[in-house]
Amino acid sequence: MPRRALPTVLATAALLLTAGCSSDDGEASGAEGGSSPSRTAAQSSPSGSAAEETPPAKGSVTVTRTVATGLRSPWGLAPLPGGGLLVSSRDEATLTRVDEKTGEKTELGEVPGVSASGEGGLLGIALSPDYASDRMVYAYFTSASDNRIVRMRYDEKKPPGEQLGAPDTVFRGIPKGVIHNGGRIAFGPDKMLYAGTGESGDTGLSQDKESLGGKILRMTPDGEPAPGNPFPDSTVYSYGHRNVQGLAWDDEQRLFAAEFGQDTWDELNAISPGDNYGWPEAEGKGGGSGFHDPLAQWSTDEASPSGVAYAGGSLWTAGLRGERLWRVPLKGTEAAADPQAFLEGEYGRLRTVAPAGGDKLWLVTSNTDGRGDAKGDDDRILELEVK
DSSP, X not given: OOOEEOOOOOOOHHXXXXXXXXXXXXXXXXXXXXXXOOOOGGGSOTTOOTTOOOOOSOOOEEEEEEEEOOOSSEEEEEEOTTSOEEEEETTTOEEEEEOTTTOOEEEEEEOTTOOOOTTOSEEEEEEOTTHHHHOEEEEEEEOSSOEEEEEEEBOTTSOXXXXXXXXXXXXXXXXXXXXXXXXXXXXXXXXXXXXXOBOTTOGGGTTOTTSSTTEEEEEOTTXXXXXXXXXXXOOEEEEOOSBEEEEEEOTTOOEEEEEOOSSSEEEEEEOOTTOBOOTTTOOSSOOOXXXXXXXXXXXXXXXXXXXEEEETTEEXXXXXXXXXXXXXEEETTEEXXXXXXXXXXXXXXXXXXXXXXXXXXXXXXXXXXXXXXXXXXXXXXXXXEEO
């Protein structure tokens, strides 16, 4: 298999101390055929097509059941075809299968080479677009030298704890730091692999198109720059990001992403290939000419947006420091109404939200990673019905 090995860019200690991290995880405050790019904001009308139905301004959320409890530092979630949920543990570097009907947990095994410290560790996971035949699970993690993406074969026939094959490194050289390691990965409708990265505390990396930090990356399943990317021979898809931890596509195959702000605004963005999202020159709306404004923003104590999912015509964003689930109804690539908050303070920090089919979502809490107020049965996976 081909490899894409790029130089590792590491943030210096001095920059880590001065970068600020007021929103990210709330630490500083105490705390998925084809080779063309997915359709994005640049390729669609901002107001949406006539066939698109705008959802109501106000929605609803019902917690239908608790799927599982007792998870330790859960981060990534990947629903399996035919049933079951894979969950990554950031601090323990393990993958666990959860039976979504009984809540029974089966540990697949530990991912070797993970260095869990600060905001790093075993982060996002995604299933191969050819999972039915290759059984490959992709994972983004922090190693001793960088952030990287690997893939491993999941063999259910082996005993628990031995079901993960040896990791095959697909992509390496993403800057790592104590903070801002990004970590969300997902396969888009074009079957290309997308990754949200952070600038590792070195703000200058975000505007540097030669760096992998502070970017959304788009690559083939083998880690090569995807055909149609905006910059020649580069995996960089968009830049000027601070720390991207949420990726989702709507029914029109348009990409959206969430990222942490510093002191003022967290952002939800409609992603256009090659666009500049402003960091560190701009934070939130009104950043000026040349910068792509977010479609929604929140003060940093209300959100710290991590996972993003699309359901019912709206984007749903899990808030860490804000301890709430945000609903943003869409009209094309614009917000059709003001963001609406749900579950505020009821389940603590919320890390990941993922589609569960129809009008349902999976929601993962994040209280056992040393930053939240863990209760006796934390952390949990909840099933939600949303409108």
